[in-house]
Amino acid sequence: xxxxxxxRLGFILLGLITLLVVIPILLVIGTIVVRGxxxxxxxxxxxxxxxxxxxxGIFPAIVGTLLLTLGTAMAAIPVGVGGAIYLxxxxxxxxxxxxxxxxxINLAGVPSVVYGLFGLGLFVIFLQFGTSIVAGALTxxxxxxxxxxxxxxxxxxxxxxxxxxVVVSLGGTRWQSTQHVxxxxxxxxxITGVILGLLRAAxxxxxxxxxxxxxxxxxxxxxxxxxTMTLPYHLxxxxxxxxxxxxxxxxxxxxxxxxxxxxxxxxxxxxxSYFRRRRQW
Amino acid sequence: MxxxxxxxxxxxxxxxxxxxxxxxxxxxxxxxxxxxxxxxGGGKTTLLRLIxxxxxxxxxxxxxxxxxxxxxxxxxxxxxxSDLRRRVGMVFALPLPLPATIRENVLYxxxxxxxxxxxxxxxxxxxxLTQAAxxxxxxxxxxxxxxxxxxxxxxxxxxxxxxxxxxxxxLLDEPTSGxxxxxxxKVEDSLFELKKSYTILIVxxxxxxxxxxxxxxxFFLMGELIEFRPGRDIFxxxxxxxxxxYVTGRFG
Numbered sequence: 328x329x330x331x332x333x334x335r336l337g338f339i340l341l342g343l344i345t346l347l348v349v350i351p352i353l354l355v356i357g358t359i360v361v362r363g364x365x366x367x368x369x370x371x372x373x374x375x376x377x378x379x380x381x382x383x384g385i386f387p388a389i390v391g392t393l394l395l396t397l398g399t400a401m402a403a404i405p406v407g408v409g410g411a412i413y414l415x416x417x418x419x420x421x422x423x424x425x426x427x428x429x430x431x432i433n434l435a436g437v438p439s440v441v442y443g444l445f446g447l448g449l450f451v452i453f454l455q456f457g458t459s460i461v462a463g464a465l466t467x468x469x470x471x472x473x474x475x476x477x478x479x480x481x482x483x484x485x486x487x488x489x490x491x492x493v494v495v496s497l498g499g500t501r502w503q504s505t506q507h508v509x510x511x512x513x514x515x516x517x518i519t520g521v522i523l524g525l526l527r528a529a530x531x532x533x534x535x536x537x538x539x540x541x542x543x544x545x546x547x548x549x550x551x552x553x554x555t556m557t558l559p560y561h562l563x564x565x566x567x568x569x570x571x572x573x574x575x576x577x578x579x580x581x582x583x584x585x586x587x588x589x590x591x592x593x594x595x596x597x598x599x600s601y602f603r604r605r606r607q608w
Numbered sequence: 609m610x611x612x613x614x615x616x617x618x619x620x621x622x623x624x625x626x627x628x629x630x631x632x633x634x635x636x637x638x639x640x641x642x643x644x645x646x647x648x649g650g651g652k653t654t655l656l657r658l659i660x661x662x663x664x665x666x667x668x669x670x671x672x673x674x675x676x677x678x679x680x681x682x683x684x685x686x687x688x689x690s691d692l693r694r695r696v697g698m699v700f701a702l703p704l705p706l707p708a709t710i711r712e713n714v715l716y717x718x719x720x721x722x723x724x725x726x727x728x729x730x731x732x733x734x735x736x737l738t739q740a741a742x743x744x745x746x747x748x749x750x751x752x753x754x755x756x757x758x759x760x761x762x763x764x765x766x767x768x769x770x771x772x773x774x775x776x777x778x779l780l781d782e783p784t785s786g787x788x789x790x791x792x793x794k795v796e797d798s799l800f801e802l803k804k805s806y807t808i809l810i811v812x813x814x815x816x817x818x819x820x821x822x823x824x825x826x827f828f829l830m831g832e833l834i835e836f837r838p839g840r841d842i843f844x845x846x847x848x849x850x851x852x853x854y855v856t857g858r859f860g
Binding site: 507511512 | 707717
């Protein structure tokens with residue numbers, strides 16, 4: 328067969344496969360938008376649920392998810408980025424640091440429900456935080472740490488080693504090279520990793536199942552040690568636990584969760600490209 | 609003869625068990641250009657990096673012998689390494705401007721040293737850029753990113769960056785290896801000017817450059833110092849057979 332024909336057929340085949348990848352994504356988004364858009368109203372977004380969640384809004388679940396994500400960020404970012412800086416800039420290659428790296432990789436593979444159970448045992452029961460935003464945020468933070476550490480470490484290592492040598496050769500310290508040169512250059516990568524990690528946390532159900540999520544709580548949380556409704560768990564509840572739930576409320580809730588996460592994703596992309604443009608190497 | 613600026617006394621160095629330098633002893637005189645030359649892998653760069661302790665950053669190394677700066681052991685315990693690196697500046701083979709403006713690059717060292725007086729910084733900026741023969745080309749664009757400069761300008765910027773700290777010794781590791789002949793000429797010219805006030809140690813990128821700039825020259829081969837003599841005689845009347853073979857281009 329003519330080799331140009333083979334190439335042509337190859338391109339067509341690869342194109343079709345690519346299309347196959349896009350179809351499910353479009354279907355998911357399309358279905359949820361089409362079936363959920365009718366539920367979206369000012370009342371739905373800002374009202375309290377009523378009539379056994381079959382009517383009213385999902386405001387407490389939206390606020391709960393935002394608060395939980397904020398709490399997760401507050402706990403996970405300093406620890407994750409700090410750990411990555413240590414591993415990339417300071418840690419020597421010893422059996423200890425090798426096992427730390429191995430642990431981080433393995434932590435990323437632990438099923439999220441296991442984190443949930445761990446959070447229940449440590450934060451809710453042992454540390455007596457109770458079923459609360461604090462316990463849930465800390466559980467999610469632990470789950471997110473491997474993502475944040477790996478992405479941040481990779482971003483830090485991508486900064487050419489020569490920059491560090493130059494700073495040190497001018498009488499600077501290791502920390503000064505990190506602070507003045509390496510960290511600013513790695514920032515876009517770190518921000519991307521952090522946001523991706525947080526997005527995963529925001530959409531998770533299993534880790535918050537036992538640690539924070541309220542089945543039905545038609546009011547806003549009063550303190551960090553309060554329970555709260557959250558979007559993913561609320562979606563689970565109204566999809567499986569409440570008989571006779573109108574489908575449009577289910578899809579409307581899914582749509583809100585989707586838009587929330589997609590918009591954070593877009594924000595991440597914008598921030599990354601902003602910092603990329605400012606980078607000078 | 610008065611005390612040498614730098615005394616290298618029986619220095620041996622190994623990286624992960626592989627010897628890189630063995631029993632090197634030589635005295636580097638002040639206010640002159642001393643050249644370390646020889647084929648790749650001879651230990652020239654390693655010795656340069658030992659003189660401002662950049663090899664501290666590398667793991668798995670072993671060093672013996674002493675390096676004295678004005679008679680003081682630079683590996684003595686309790687010595688301030690940052691202070692040493694301010695006294696002994698380094699310019700690398702590739703121009704490595706930091707991701708910042710021209711001004712920030714030159715003034716980074718003095719700022720690390722804690723100098724904040726505006727007048728002193730301005731003075732250091734103009735003085736070091738002038739010494740590096742770059743001032744006239746950049747004086748109107750000091751706040752532009754350093755990577756907008758050409759390769760030759762970037763390398764002179766890196767020299768200016770080291771000079772801003774007013775080091776006593778300037779180490780240059782093949783500073784012109786990535787440059788065209790015109791830029792190379794400018795860098796060499798500025799070295800002749802600089803040796804009046806600095807002690808300069810350079811690893812040149814060719815024998816020709818070694819012969820052009822050397823006041824004193826040391827020939828290194830596979831981690832050993834084969835021959836070191838004051839003056840340029842080494843290029844015309846080498847004592848050692850191996851030096852002669854290298855200088856006359858029989859290997860290299």
